[in-house]
Amino acid sequence: MIPCKLAFIGGGNMARSLIGGLIANGMSAENIHVADMQTATLETLTNRYPVTTFTSNQQAIEGVDVVILAVKPQQLQDVVRELSADWQPDQLMISIAAGIRIEDINRWLGKSQSSIVRAMPNTPALVEAGATALFANEHVTHQQHELAESILRACGLAIWLQDEKHMDAVTALSGSGPAYFFLVMEAMEKAAIELGLPQETARLLCLETAFGAAKMALESGEPASTLRKQVTSPGGTTERAIHELEDGGLHGLFENALVAAALRARELANELGQDHHA
Ligand SMILES: NC(=O)C1=CN([C@@H]2O[C@H](COP(=O)(O)OP(=O)(O)OC[C@H]3O[C@@H](n4cnc5c(N)ncnc54)[C@H](O)[C@@H]3O)[C@@H](O)[C@H]2O)C=CC1
Numbered sequence: 001m002i003p004c005k006l007a008f009i010g011g012g013n014m015a016r017s018l019i020g021g022l023i024a025n026g027m028s029a030e031n032i033h034v035a036d037m038q039t040a041t042l043e044t045l046t047n048r049y050p051v052t053t054f055t056s057n058q059q060a061i062e063g064v065d066v067v068i069l070a071v072k073p074q075q076l077q078d079v080v081r082e083l084s085a086d087w088q089p090d091q092l093m094i095s096i097a098a099g100i101r102i103e104d105i106n107r108w109l110g111k112s113q114s115s116i117v118r119a120m121p122n123t124p125a126l127v128e129a130g131a132t133a134l135f136a137n138e139h140v141t142h143q144q145h146e147l148a149e150s151i152l153r154a155c156g157l158a159i160w161l162q163d164e165k166h167m168d169a170v171t172a173l174s175g176s177g178p179a180y181f182f183l184v185m186e187a188m189e190k191a192a193i194e195l196g197l198p199q200e201t202a203r204l205l206c207l208e209t210a211f212g213a214a215k216m217a218l219e220s221g222e223p224a225s226t227l228r229k230q231v232t233s234p235g236g237t238t239e240r241a242i243h244e245l246e247d248g249g250l251h252g253l254f255e256n257a258l259v260a261a262a263l264r265a266r267e268l269a270n271e272l273g274q275d276h277h278a
């Protein structure tokens with residue numbers, strides 16, 4: 001049980017994943033408000049979960065303990081400014097927007113001592129297998145700290161960062177990370193079909209292999225490199241495949257990909273952290 005009322009501002013992909021994880025973990029849908037200007041988005045949600053929906057952001061935050069900002073970074077400034085007039089000093093704001101820094105959110109909110117947490121979750125939260133990193137500003141109370149952690153922990157792993165600057169690397173790794181693994185799955189499945197496997201056979205074997213590899217890496221505690229070597233028989237099939245991947249520059253590609261994602265998070269902060277007047 002998570003002992004609070006919470007409001008999502010923005011009811012899109014990431015909000016849906018978090019709501020799914022929270023409800024699967026016993027949070028009462030009655031205690032979840034969701035605001036979105038798209039009524040179709042709200043309908044998709046209420047078809048699945050009996051949450052309370054709003055087209056007004058101000059009405060959605062009335063009487064809640066925690067507000068999760070789940071709009072795109074480009075919408076964040078307007079949304080925070082809009083909430084400012086009705087913001088209560090004991091409310092906790094959690095922003096999941098990529099890039100945007102707490103100091104900017106705090107300035108847009110315009111209050112002196114607001115409790116703000118930045119969180120970077122990921123979409124597997126929907127199946128309670130998410131991974132979230134959190135960072136709190138100095139006004140977050142012990143109780144709010146616990147509350148933020150319990151909300152995100154309901155959706156999977158939740159870990160606190162000591163320094164907000166690490167959030168961009170987290171965004172590049174675990175925030176965007178599910179997409180990299182999905183892309184690898186797409187590529188492996190396609191290659192297996194080209195080798196002659198029926199599509200459903202390729203899909204199932206690929207997904208169970210990905211799941212099994214992650215489960216084994218988590219449960220064994222062994223480094224991925226050790227587990228990889230256990231699969232790679234000298235002179236065998238895996239060795240040939242790994243040779244192709246390494247020759248093709250896999251390590252460099254991932255390095256470039258994560259650097260590009262982290263840089264984009266910094267760009268978003270610099271582009272969107274400037275004040276504009278709504
Ligand atoms: N999708 C992902 O895997 C992850 C996304 N995030 C962050 O989560 C945030 C949301 O991303 P998604 O859910 O993917 O986007 P999305 O586009 O699916 O959802 C955003 C929702 O906000 C609504 N919205 C736009 N302006 C609004 C306003 N003024 N008031 C109320 N609602 C409004 C839109 O109608 C939309 O339904 C972003 O800031 C993103 O950086 C963070 C981690 C992972």
Ligand SMILES: O=C(O)[C@@H]1CCC=N1
Nearest residue numbers: 097098171175176177
């Ligand atoms: O692509 C994005 O910008 C968001 C942030 C992390 C995952 N999706």
